[in-house]
Amino acid sequence: AQKITQTQPGMFVQEKEAVTLDCTYDTSDQSYGLFWYKQPSSGEMIFLIYQGSYDEQNATEGRYSLNFQKARKSANLVISASQLGDSAMYFCAMREVPGTYKYIFGTGTRLKVLA
């Protein structure tokens, strides 16, 4: 069965430092997409970054990058130069295609950036 595992319930990072949030996934499909979302205390889920299973390059979006290791089935989020506003819950998610509407979410990692 498809599954997303986030093993870090909570993390701390010093402002301006980089942090890696772990995500491993389990799927038997060849075609899938991996997403990271940020959820501030306000509650809204914000899309951060996407990686396709056939993409050879790691995805990057500003200070966010996705460290995609297909053989290990991992899709870790790296946030560089952390800011206080990065304090939030972070969710890793996966979507398999074709033929399914389902997005599978991990349990999340709560990140706290320290001044």
Add this chain to the structure above:
Amino acid sequence: DVKVTQSSRYLVKRTGEKVFLECVQDMDHENMFWYRQDPGLGLRLIYFSYDVKMKEKGDIPEGYSVSREKKERFSLILESASTNQTSMYLCASTSLWEYEGDTQYFGPGTRLTVL
């Protein structure tokens, strides 16, 4: 700009009441979703709709029903609210699901408390 709105940010109801949670998207998206979010459990899919009047059960449909009479509106109904339905409810929408990189757009969430 993409927008998903939910009728209430906070809602308090009594056990046994019928509860309606409304979600509206302005992106002309075909697909709409209702999730429930609980600490340590991530997001769990309650129901999904891929077209007007069409719906499919997600992972935890028990105790819930949905209605989609118009493309832009997707309602979640708790027929007889119970205390174990106290949770954060998130609505999301997305366009075509054949492309694995199609991210979901989320509403701000409704925090429901059932007393």
